[in-house]
Amino acid sequence: MAPESLSALDALHSTPSRRYLAPDPIPDDVLWAVLDAAVRGPSGGNQQGWGWVVVTDPDVKRTVAGWYRENWERVYGSRRAQILGAGPGAGGLTPAGFRGAEHLAHHLEDAPVWVFPVLRDAAGSTNPRLGSSIYGAVQHLCLAARAHGIGTSLTTLYGGHEDELRELLGLPADALTMALVPMGYPARGRWAQPARLPVDQVVHFDRWGATRARVTGAP
Incomplete structure (x- = not known):
């Protein structure tokens, strides 16, 4: 399937984290095209x-997913009722966002392809x-995947097991994984603009706290 024709701004405004991923395989030519864009x-x-x-090896996935779920439960799962009971605007994960992240934690292995970006001389x-x-x-990787209809998210929730992961992946001693990006065709949800605080609330001009009126009609 040919990639979708998107303007750069359309892609930037419609690439949310996609955490409900189908196990359908990603064709090799598509995967190579996405990786070629990343570099x-x-x-x-x-x-x-x-x-x-x-990573596509089920055994490697199973091991890493166990670490991931261990951290998920410690950081988020143990606060499930609190997060789901929080009202709008409470900050952090929304209830819908929590459920998506929870689904990914419980179904991480279903994503047909994982990509670990690795830096040398970083350990x-x-x-x-x-x-x-x-x-x-x-981010190039995620945007290129978006153009091919492939969902991604960026996570480091496997953290705390870097030495074991380095051995599992056969990385050089000086290397450090910088993230895990599960990739797959979305099983549910849509390409939508991620919800964020208004830009004029988080942008400062010249000095922190100095604001400027936003030009009417600016995108």
Whole structure:
């Protein structure tokens, strides 16, 4: 299937996290096209000190999914009633967002393809801006997937098992996974603009707290 023709702004405004993913396989040519778009993303100093580990092995998925659910329960699952009972505007996950994230946690293995973006010379780094050398390219991955009708989300909820994951994936000793991106054709939901705070509430001009009236008619 040919990719959907989208303007850059249309794609940027309609690529939410898709957490209900069907197990249907992603054709190899489509997967390669998405990955080829990802590596066109920005890289600090153009060093491209990255690797992209594509996982389809059920045994690897099963192991990582166990770590993921362990963390999910600790961070979110244990607060299920509290989150679902919170009213609108309470911040954090909405009830619908929580249910989607919960579904992903319980069905992570169903996503036919996982991608781990990996940075070299990153293990043990204390640089808080380390991800700037790869996260732009990760967004390229998500936007390219969107054009092909493939849903993605970006998560690090498998965290706390990096050494085991490095061994499981056969990564070099200096490498660090920067995220997990499950990919699959959406099983439910739609391509919609993610809900966010109004832009004029979070943008500052020259100094923090300095605002400027938004031009009428601006998109």
